[in-house]
Amino acid sequence: MNIVVINGTEIKGCTYQIKETFLSVLRDGNEIVEYYFPKDMPHFCTGCKTCFFKDEKLCPHAEYTMPVWNAMLKADLLVFAAPVYALRTPGQMKALLDHFCCHWMVHRPDKAMFTKRAVILTNSIGASNREAQKDIATSLQWLGISDVRCLGFGLMEGVNWKELSDKRKNKIKRKVTNLAKKYVLFKHGHMGLKVRVLFNICRMIHKVLLKKEETPSADNQHWINNGWI
Ligand SMILES: Cc1cc2nc3c(=O)[nH]c(=O)nc-3n(C[C@H](O)[C@H](O)[C@H](O)COP(=O)(O)O)c2cc1C
Structure with a gap:
């Protein structure tokens, strides 16, 4: 199994320990690639929209974003490990994910994503982790x-x-280990109902837009190439 880890902090602190505990269960026989942010993608999206209208490879930050995206495409399991900052995910995590908006289903989804599994590991000093995970x-x-x-x-x-x-550390480690054990056996993810509905709504939108275009947009060309419209 190929595992890609997106670390939302470079600090080797609590997030790191939680992520290491998770990986310790999966190190044997799996290929693991890790990225640390902001080091591995130190830029915010500039809003140029080149990715939407032309090609994500022309993004001014493509030298950072493309290796991460290609690794994600190759991976079977994606692990996101991040602390909670100001009740949300750290800006560096959001900055990376903003660069992948062109691959959202409203634009040019990659079918490789439909069968992936993902785990989001978070921690805070005490606040709810829910919004950061969301x-x-x-x-x-x-x-x-x-x-x-x-x-x-x-x-x-x-x-x-x-x-x-030690009591708290052991409790955290126990829970993380139990979660990691669910990934020891390789399984593909499946397209669930929510994603299926969103995909079909996007398909309808692209069909309507295509009728109004003289030449297909980059997004619609992608949907045509995949045989979706
Ligand atoms: C800038 C910053 C903002 C944070 N904001 C919150 C917060 O809003 N609520 C909270 O409970 N913890 C907050 N924390 C604590 C982190 O979520 C996390 O628990 C802590 O940084 C330990 O993880 P680490 O060792 O991986 O950095 C914050 C930490 C930092 C550095």
């Missing part, structure tokens, strides 16, 4: 991934791993 999960859903599991922790005792009691 920031990532929403992007994954629109990229066409149905099989997404989230696991979040309120650390409560501190923001440094070393400050946490």
Whole structure:
């Protein structure tokens, strides 16, 4: 199994420990590629829209975004590990995901995404992790991934791993390990009802738009090439 890990922090702290615990169950026999942000994609989307109207390979940040995107395409399992910042996902995670909007189902989805599985691992000092997880999960859903599991922790005792009691660290590790065990056996993800409905709505929109175009847009050409419209 190919696993790609998107780390939303470069700090080797609590997020790192949680992610390492998850991977420790899966290291044997699997190929793991990891990216750390913002180091591996230190730019915000400029809003030039070249990806939408022409090609994502022409993005001014393509040297950073394309390796990550290609690795994601090759992966069977995507792991997103991030702390909660200001109740949301860190800006660097959002900046990366913004660059992949051109692959949302409203634009040019890649069919490889429909069979992937994803895990979102988060932690906060005490606040709800839900909205931060949703920031990532929403992007994954629109990229066409149905099989997404989230696991979040309120650390409560501190923001440094070393400050946490053994009891808490063990509880976190136990939960993360149990989740990771669900991925030991390789399985493809399947297109769920929500993604299927969104995909079909997008298909209708593209059909309508195509009728109004003299030459198909980059988006519609992609839908034609895939035999979807
Ligand atoms: C800039 C910043 C903002 C944060 N915002 C929140 C927050 O809104 N709510 C919360 O409970 N924890 C917050 N935290 C704590 C983190 O979610 C996380 O638990 C902590 O950074 C430990 O993870 P790490 O060692 O991987 O950095 C914040 C941390 C940082 C650095």
